[in-house]
Amino acid sequence: MTTLHNLISTLFIMKNSFTTLENFGHSMSAPSYRFIPRTSEEIYEAFQLAKKSELTVTLRGAGRSYNDAALNGGGIVLDLTGMNQIIEWNANSGVVQCEAGVTLEQLWQKVLPDGWWPPVVSGTMTPTLGGCLGANIHGKNNFRMGTIGEHVTEFTAVLPTGAEITCSPKKNADLFYSMISGLGMLGVITTVTLQMKKIDSGLIEVHAWPTRTLEEQINSLLEGAPNYDYIVGWLDTITSDHGQIHAANYVHDDPDQAKMQVSYQTLPDRLFGVMPKSLLHYFMTPFANNLGWGAVNIAKYITSLRRHTFRQSHAAFHFLLDYVPNWELSYGRNGLIQYQSFLPKETALQTWTEMLATSKKRGMPSYLGVTKRHRPDDFLLSHALDGFSLALDFKVTGRNRAKLSAMLQEFDQMVLDAGGRFYFAKNSETSAEITRTFLGEETVARFKKLKKRTDPNGLLESDLYRRIFG
Amino acid sequence: MPEKQTTIPRATPLTPIKKAIVVGASGGIGAALARHLAQEGYVLALLDCSEHTLNPLCDEINQTYGEMRAVPYEHDATAYYKVPDLFRKIVADLGGLDLFVYVAGVIYFPTLDEFNFSEDHKMIEVNLLGAMAWMSEVAPVFQSMGGGQIVGVSSVAGDRGRIGNPGYNTSKAGFTCYLEALRNRLTRHGVNVITIKPGMVKTQMLDLPNAPKPMLAVTAEQAAQGIWKAIQKRKQVAYVSSLWRWVMLVLTHIPSVIFRRLSF
Numbered sequence: 001m002t003t004l005h006n007l008i009s010t011l012f013i014m015k016n017s018f019t020t021l022e023n024f025g026h027s028m029s030a031p032s033y034r035f036i037p038r039t040s041e042e043i044y045e046a047f048q049l050a051k052k053s054e055l056t057v058t059l060r061g062a063g064r065s066y067n068d069a070a071l072n073g074g075g076i077v078l079d080l081t082g083m084n085q086i087i088e089w090n091a092n093s094g095v096v097q098c099e100a101g102v103t104l105e106q107l108w109q110k111v112l113p114d115g116w117w118p119p120v121v122s123g124t125m126t127p128t129l130g131g132c133l134g135a136n137i138h139g140k141n142n143f144r145m146g147t148i149g150e151h152v153t154e155f156t157a158v159l160p161t162g163a164e165i166t167c168s169p170k171k172n173a174d175l176f177y178s179m180i181s182g183l184g185m186l187g188v189i190t191t192v193t194l195q196m197k198k199i200d201s202g203l204i205e206v207h208a209w210p211t212r213t214l215e216e217q218i219n220s221l222l223e224g225a226p227n228y229d230y231i232v233g234w235l236d237t238i239t240s241d242h243g244q245i246h247a248a249n250y251v252h253d254d255p256d257q258a259k260m261q262v263s264y265q266t267l268p269d270r271l272f273g274v275m276p277k278s279l280l281h282y283f284m285t286p287f288a289n290n291l292g293w294g295a296v297n298i299a300k301y302i303t304s305l306r307r308h309t310f311r312q313s314h315a316a317f318h319f320l321l322d323y324v325p326n327w328e329l330s331y332g333r334n335g336l337i338q339y340q341s342f343l344p345k346e347t348a349l350q351t352w353t354e355m356l357a358t359s360k361k362r363g364m365p366s367y368l369g370v371t372k373r374h375r376p377d378d379f380l381l382s383h384a385l386d387g388f389s390l391a392l393d394f395k396v397t398g399r400n401r402a403k404l405s406a407m408l409q410e411f412d413q414m415v416l417d418a419g420g421r422f423y424f425a426k427n428s429e430t431s432a433e434i435t436r437t438f439l440g441e442e443t444v445a446r447f448k449k450l451k452k453r454t455d456p457n458g459l460l461e462s463d464l465y466r467r468i469f470g
Numbered sequence: 471m472p473e474k475q476t477t478i479p480r481a482t483p484l485t486p487i488k489k490a491i492v493v494g495a496s497g498g499i500g501a502a503l504a505r506h507l508a509q510e511g512y513v514l515a516l517l518d519c520s521e522h523t524l525n526p527l528c529d530e531i532n533q534t535y536g537e538m539r540a541v542p543y544e545h546d547a548t549a550y551y552k553v554p555d556l557f558r559k560i561v562a563d564l565g566g567l568d569l570f571v572y573v574a575g576v577i578y579f580p581t582l583d584e585f586n587f588s589e590d591h592k593m594i595e596v597n598l599l600g601a602m603a604w605m606s607e608v609a610p611v612f613q614s615m616g617g618g619q620i621v622g623v624s625s626v627a628g629d630r631g632r633i634g635n636p637g638y639n640t641s642k643a644g645f646t647c648y649l650e651a652l653r654n655r656l657t658r659h660g661v662n663v664i665t666i667k668p669g670m671v672k673t674q675m676l677d678l679p680n681a682p683k684p685m686l687a688v689t690a691e692q693a694a695q696g697i698w699k700a701i702q703k704r705k706q707v708a709y710v711s712s713l714w715r716w717v718m719l720v721l722t723h724i725p726s727v728i729f730r731r732l733s734f
């Protein structure tokens with residue numbers, strides 16, 4: 001960057017790096033200059049270039065957000081997947097240090113053979129650790145293990161000013177608790193040190209039982225959570241309120257080392273040993289409508305009527321979204337959006353009953369409903385609370401956009417009135433006004449003050465940031 | 471970042487927004503097209519050399535829709551070397567780009583025995599070189615995006631060199647040829663390049679000294695309507711009005727031996 005030659009070549013790269021990036025749901029795309037830095041110096045160079053050319057910078061990992069978190073229309077996108085080395089793994093202590101572009105997939109495959117498992121994982125294994133920290137992701141064990149941020153012992157970051165900092169719950173604590181959950185808007189996390197969880201087996205024991213109503217499902221989550229390591233509910237939101245609970249515990253009586261090997265855990269890439277699963281999403285496309293998903297949901301409920309227990313691999317239990325590769329493509333060319341609301345124990349049932357009735361009445365039912373149990377955490381832009389979450393997938397079509405948008409805005413108000421919270425990796429329509437109310441003026445002011453400190457020129461901005469803090 | 475950004479509506483998955491740049495937006499066709507695109511829901515960057523005509527147009531559009539749909543950028547089409555920075559800024563302000571329209575153009579009507587290099591020079595600069603400066607920025611961006619539409623408002627005057635206006639004919643012939651070459655380069659990358667060939671359009675151009683009498687003339691609004699149709703249908707070449715296709719078909723087939731003796 002310091003020499004003229006470098007500057008000219010960077011400008012040349014800029015023209016040719018212009019590319020259209022999408023979100024996970026394929027519901028939105030934005031053209032940006034995409035850079036793939038490999039060192040902290042290159043990250044700082046990108047910031048200098050951004051400042052010089054009056055552009056904003058957005059951070060992107062695997063691009064698994066359903067909304068606009070990793071998009072920056074017309075600006076620069078720093079794609080951190082190039083920084084993907086596992087720096088150090090200590091199989092005795094279970095502490096691992098990784099570059100921020102390391103994916104959950106790389107992580108579990110590294111630590112499992114030594115008898116460890118990431119304490120918090122999402123429903124897909126493709127996200128990068130940087131992205132996981134930015135959104136402060138949770139898993140099916142949020143009520144027990146909290147968010148991923150609670151297992152980070154330390155991280156390093158490059159700020160837009162060029163400063164390199166180290167944060168831990170003790171050191172730079174204010175930045176530790178705000179950069180985790182900070183949506184990549186305060187600085188670039190470059191390395192992450194995480195504590196893994198010791199496990200005794202490559203298997204997990206799953207207890208499955210049906211629930212006939214939403215109330216029964218919520219009660220199952222509430223009463224089941226203290227007895228299990230993981231708990232998650234599936235809800236049929238098209239035809240009825242039927243659902244199913246999957247509650248799971250670590251297995252302690254099966255010390256078969258072979259089951260901890262990656263080859264045992266890896267998801268089969270063929271269905272029934274015949275059809276490549278990479279083609280499966282094409283066969284799902286005809287079902288991606290009210291009738292099709294309705295039938296799928298009924299069939300699913302019938303097969304779950306029997307209360308049963310089974311053992312499966314960690315990967316199969318956790319990474320359901322990876323079971324059908326590119327499943328999100330089955331939603332068609334307008335993609336899907338996800339609406340996830342977090343509600344306190346007291347108001348969840350009433351609010352969701354109203355919400356689901358509204359979506360059915362308006363002919364826009366959600367094709368997939370997933371419920372979880374949560375607990376609050378100490379991170380600045382936290383989404384969690386003592387209660388439950390319901391994630392709803394909606395198919396986007398050319399015709400339903402306006403109606404769906406209006407409905408989700410009504411939902412936002414209902415959630416707010418019920419004392420609920422939102423998750424910035426998911427919701428795509430939540431406005432700045434709603435965000436201010438849910439986070440509280442004080443939190444927003446604190447975040448902006450921190451941002452002023454780490455990013456005085458306001459270089460870090462994403463489409464999401466402009467939407468919720470604009 | 472500039473304050474403007476926060477006020478331009480931004481897309482979400484459920485509220486997609488199309489974005490366009492119009493260079494030469496406060497002229498007759500440009501302004502009519504800007505109004506039409508705003509009505510179709512586009513967010514617009516409108517460029518022209520004079521704030522005095524540009525700002526009222528943007529105000530009018532923004533007041534009509536109650537939101538920031540048109541953003542003015544003062545720009546002289548012959549300030550070629552300012553184009554790369556300005557283009558980058560506009561794309562960042564709009565949050566992307568779907569459509570680029572170059573409609574800037576100047577004309578001077580010489581008498582039949584007049585040769586006026588300084589006017590010819592100006593016409594080549596605005597009508598051709600300005601367009602090339604912009605398209606050199608737009609084309610690679612659309613190419614790497616694998617989409618987008620480029621509209622160049624050329625003229626039927628570029629189809630044949632005529633006795634009346636060699637300089638204007640040349641600028642438009644060059645522009646038409648440039649657009650064709652661009653189309654041949656970009657179609658394979660999913661980019662649609664449209665050459666618009668207006669015949670006579672009732673704009674200020676026809677009020678200039680020595681201007682020909684209007685023949686088959688359409689209003690600027692009708693011309694904008696024709697351009698919008700071509701954009702929607704992803705056409706390659708469109709005459710405005712379409713009658714001119716047949717006029718030019720005849721004109722381009724008149725043999726030189728006759729054509730050089732005609733007085734138009």
